[in-house]
Amino acid sequence: MLELRHLNKTFSPSVVPVKDLSLSVKRGEFLTLLGPSGCGKSTVLRMIAGLEQPTKGQVLIQGDDVTHKPPGDRNISMVFQSYALYPHMTVADNIASALKLRKIPEEEVRQRLREVSNFLGLEALMERKPSKLSGGQRQRVAVARALVRRPSVFLLDEPLSNLDALLRENVRAELKQLFESQQAPVVYVTHDQTEAMTLSTKVAVLNDGNLQQLDAPHQIYAFQIRKRFPIQEQRV
Structure with missing residues (x-):
């Protein structure tokens, strides 16, 4: 299991991309961090990977506190946007x-x-x-x-963003099938709502460094629909 406890990242007094983030990802779960550019999702991924040091908080993998361990000692695999x-x-x-x-x-x-x-x-x-x-x-x-x-944890940072729309749809289906066969927790970063709803077992919606919602994809979708089209109560 992957667990984040009260994770914070401060670059300067006016730049705080991650604010008191706590969540967990169990074996077999696929968590998507969803939000606009600059919301803190890639910073979270980099802190899990050990590429960025948290200002406060802890990163635990299978109960082991890896917050201050270098990337090579965390048994994490990461797929980058550029494939590297x-x-x-x-x-x-x-x-x-x-x-x-x-x-x-x-x-x-x-x-x-x-x-x-x-x-x-x-x-x-x-x-x-x-x-x-x-x-x-x-x-x-x-x-x-x-x-x-x-690895103990898979991290994917917008791996489909460089593909055209048709290929992205095909590869998305492949990824879903692939990671359903794996047991390690997956954390996936995207700004694409379709990817989040299609791939995930749960979605964390981030905005301005804050966790706004954490739920199953269909619950996230239903909440967004209610938010956009509120049902007016009928007066008798």
Whole structure:
């Protein structure tokens, strides 16, 4: 389980992107942080990953306080908006790079590569460079690199934003199926309400650093509808 306790981030007295955020994500849950640009959602993700230090509060993974641990000691996999693939490496080497850094035995590396390439349909692409891949294929490679580590938590920062509308819809369906088969908690950042409602088991709505609502997607949707079109009471 991932747990955030009273998380705060202050850059200056006038810039406070995250204000007293507390929430948890259990095994098998897919949480989307939804909100406009500048609402604090990417800052939250970076604090979970260890790329940004909280001003106050705690980040716990499986009950272990990792607030002050470096990113490499948190057993977290992150998929970035840009995919962050090494252009000089093949698909196979990109996927295996995190395992080799952790000095995983070579035979286990090969086994994990076979499993993840088969799972994501990448077998025919393993010797290609990123420049020879389509946007959807690059996105799939970035997800494969995250999966192969077998992390305690998955983090995804607007991974579909660089895809065109049709491809984004197709990849969204793939991601939903993929992460339904995983047990690790998922935290997904987007400003796209359709993505949030389609992918998530629960949604956290952020605005100006504050958590405004945390609920199941259909409850979030119903609340927004009532907010836009309030039902007037009839007077008898």
